[in-house]
Amino acid sequence: MTLFDLSGYLAQKRRSIEAALQECLRFALSENSRLREAMAYSLMAGGKRMRPILCIAAAESVGGSQDDVMAGACAIEMIHTYSLIHDDLPAMDDDALRRGKPTCHMAFDEASAILAGDALLTLAFEVLASDRFFRSHHPKRTLEAVRILSHAAGLAGMIQGQMEDIAAEGAFLTFDQLRHLHNLKTGALIEASAEIGATLGGGSSRQVRLLKNYAKDLGLAFQVIDDVLNVEGDPAVMGKAAGTDQIKKKNTYPALMGVSESKNFAKKCIESALHSLSDFDNKTNSLRAIAMYVIERKR
Amino acid sequence: MTLFDLSGYLAQKRRSIEAALQECLRFALSENSRLREAMAYSLMAGGKRMRPILCIAAAESVGGSQDDVMAGACAIEMIHTYSLIHDDLPAMDDDALRRGKPTCHMAFDEASAILAGDALLTLAFEVLASDRFFRSHHPKRTLEAVRILSHAAGLAGMIQGQMEDIAAEGAFLTFDQLRHLHNLKTGALIEASAEIGATLGGGSSRQVRLLKNYAKDLGLAFQVIDDVLNVEGDPAVMGKAAGTDQIKKKNTYPALMGVSESKNFAKKCIESALHSLSDFDNKTNSLRAIAMYVIERKR
Numbered sequence: 001m002t003l004f005d006l007s008g009y010l011a012q013k014r015r016s017i018e019a020a021l022q023e024c025l026r027f028a029l030s031e032n033s034r035l036r037e038a039m040a041y042s043l044m045a046g047g048k049r050m051r052p053i054l055c056i057a058a059a060e061s062v063g064g065s066q067d068d069v070m071a072g073a074c075a076i077e078m079i080h081t082y083s084l085i086h087d088d089l090p091a092m093d094d095d096a097l098r099r100g101k102p103t104c105h106m107a108f109d110e111a112s113a114i115l116a117g118d119a120l121l122t123l124a125f126e127v128l129a130s131d132r133f134f135r136s137h138h139p140k141r142t143l144e145a146v147r148i149l150s151h152a153a154g155l156a157g158m159i160q161g162q163m164e165d166i167a168a169e170g171a172f173l174t175f176d177q178l179r180h181l182h183n184l185k186t187g188a189l190i191e192a193s194a195e196i197g198a199t200l201g202g203g204s205s206r207q208v209r210l211l212k213n214y215a216k217d218l219g220l221a222f223q224v225i226d227d228v229l230n231v232e233g234d235p236a237v238m239g240k241a242a243g244t245d246q247i248k249k250k251n252t253y254p255a256l257m258g259v260s261e262s263k264n265f266a267k268k269c270i271e272s273a274l275h276s277l278s279d280f281d282n283k284t285n286s287l288r289a290i291a292m293y294v295i296e297r298k299r
Numbered sequence: 300m301t302l303f304d305l306s307g308y309l310a311q312k313r314r315s316i317e318a319a320l321q322e323c324l325r326f327a328l329s330e331n332s333r334l335r336e337a338m339a340y341s342l343m344a345g346g347k348r349m350r351p352i353l354c355i356a357a358a359e360s361v362g363g364s365q366d367d368v369m370a371g372a373c374a375i376e377m378i379h380t381y382s383l384i385h386d387d388l389p390a391m392d393d394d395a396l397r398r399g400k401p402t403c404h405m406a407f408d409e410a411s412a413i414l415a416g417d418a419l420l421t422l423a424f425e426v427l428a429s430d431r432f433f434r435s436h437h438p439k440r441t442l443e444a445v446r447i448l449s450h451a452a453g454l455a456g457m458i459q460g461q462m463e464d465i466a467a468e469g470a471f472l473t474f475d476q477l478r479h480l481h482n483l484k485t486g487a488l489i490e491a492s493a494e495i496g497a498t499l500g501g502g503s504s505r506q507v508r509l510l511k512n513y514a515k516d517l518g519l520a521f522q523v524i525d526d527v528l529n530v531e532g533d534p535a536v537m538g539k540a541a542g543t544d545q546i547k548k549k550n551t552y553p554a555l556m557g558v559s560e561s562k563n564f565a566k567k568c569i570e571s572a573l574h575s576l577s578d579f580d581n582k583t584n585s586l587r588a589i590a591m592y593v594i595e596r597k598r
Binding site: 086121123130153167 | 334388391408409413424428429438441442446449453462466
């Protein structure tokens with residue numbers, strides 16, 4: 001397990017995913033337009049590609065291949081990107097910068113950013129359903145992926161989370177409330193990534209359930225460590241400022257229970273995530289390594 | 300054909316569709332929230348329900364039932380509604396009223412309107428894909444419906460149309476440019492309504508193609524008559540002001556070729572629409588009556 005080359009694995013998957021995303025945009029809109037530029041600007045802006053990598057690794061864990069799930073992986077990243085574009089809008093979080101670059105509505109304009117978000121959300125489902133993008137031989141599995149994705153991205157997950165986040169602004173949240181909010185806002189789509197990967201990869205319902213549990217714990221640990229890094233991370237390593245959560249009086253785990261207790265909590269989440277993988281064979285080494293990375297990461 | 304009771308048919312379908320839309324919202328989000336209120340406010344605001352009725356009538360034309368396609372009918376109306384909510388936003392067309400009522404962002408706020416639109420767009424695909432809403436026994440047909448809907452609502456249709464509409468503001472369009480814009484902005488979803496109905500209803504690929512052609516002509520005639528009514532319609536009958544297009548210097552068919560020539564053009568479109576139905580039996584009488592209604596309507 002310690003021999004698994006995680007950084008090589010992540011880099012290779014990231015390359016495949018970014019090539020596939022580029023292809024999707026090219027297929028979707030052959031002529032160059034302001035709309036496609038705005039979509040590409042945000043979709044190709046980098047980022048860890050954690051969700052699509054999780055999707056592919058989950059598929060591989062149940063014996064599926066990267067090709068089986070690339071449609072799902074791209075769809076998930078499109079949904080994630082659209083949510084960032086819309087969350088950054090002036091009427092929402094009103095952010096001018098993301099990953100050190102102007103946000104979509106700053107680089108283009110508000111109308112383009114709204115439409116680029118709508119278009120990415122819509123394209124996610126077209127990429128899943130249409131053979132124009134990726135060939136699929138399993139309509140039942142694909143339809144299940146559409147169901148999982150629309151459920152997690154909608155009222156049962158992401159959108160409801162954003163609505164509650166706006167409503168909770170300035171309020172003091174308890175641990176349970178904070179966890180509930182994160183489960184909706186970011187957890188649901190991370191869970192869905194593993195669930196879609198396992199489903200499109202041909203996993204049994206038990207495997208799908210276990211990998212979904214793994215991703216739920218992983219997503220929570222990821223968020224907790226994000227908060228911890230904001231307190232004690234090295235800005236030079238992270239590529240972004242530290243201490244910003246405290247200035248904004250954001251509800252975070254360290255603010256609720258301290259840095260050390262937060263780290264312990266993240267470790268317990270990761271133990272639980274690894275426990276969900278105990279029945280899987282060595283095809284799951286990527287997921288095991290990703291779990292370890294989440295609590296060891298410095299950025 | 301003249302004996303077909305169109306107004307009874309439309310009223311009955313409208314009732315069924317509105318009951319089904321209510322059910323979808325209730326299933327999607329059991330607890331009442333500001334987000335569900337905003338979604339319901341726009342989704343249940345009335346309107347002709349032309350697209351879902353077209354979807355059901357197309358299904359019936361190929362021997363399918365209303366139950367076979369209610370998921371598709373609701374999904375289409377959700378997509379249509381989300382597009383109205385986002386188009387009305389300050390950054391887009393900046394409209395304060397729609398159908399005589401405050402627009403969604405005026406009745407709630409901008410963030411709620413953006414999220415309500417996103418949620419309706421997402422819910423459209425969940426309603427199609429999930430058995431929680433309507434039972435489906437044809438994953439292949441359902442997946443095809445997801446493909447058709449995402450294609451028509453996205454870069455190949457509605458969203459691209461809205462982008463080009465914004466870009467064309469203040470410019471003088473030729474007949475071909477105007478038709479191209481309408482085909483994208485409203486035509487694509489109207490075509491998709493018939494295509495999805497015929498597909499979920501179990502139509503052959505030839506039937507699907509013919510009904511799609513019918514809807515293309517119908518949608519164009521509908522738009523032309525909309526423009527004509529804005530010039531010479533009776534505000535009391537229409538329930539909205541006339542002459543507004545001219546004040547806003549909108550590109551319209553009457554402005555391009557006069558009222559009388561516009562009416563002739565709409566008639567030719569309807570003749571072509573009826574021609575696409577010539578091989579169908581009397582199960583298609585609803586679609587024939589709808590075509591006649593489109594050019595005879597006063598509102």
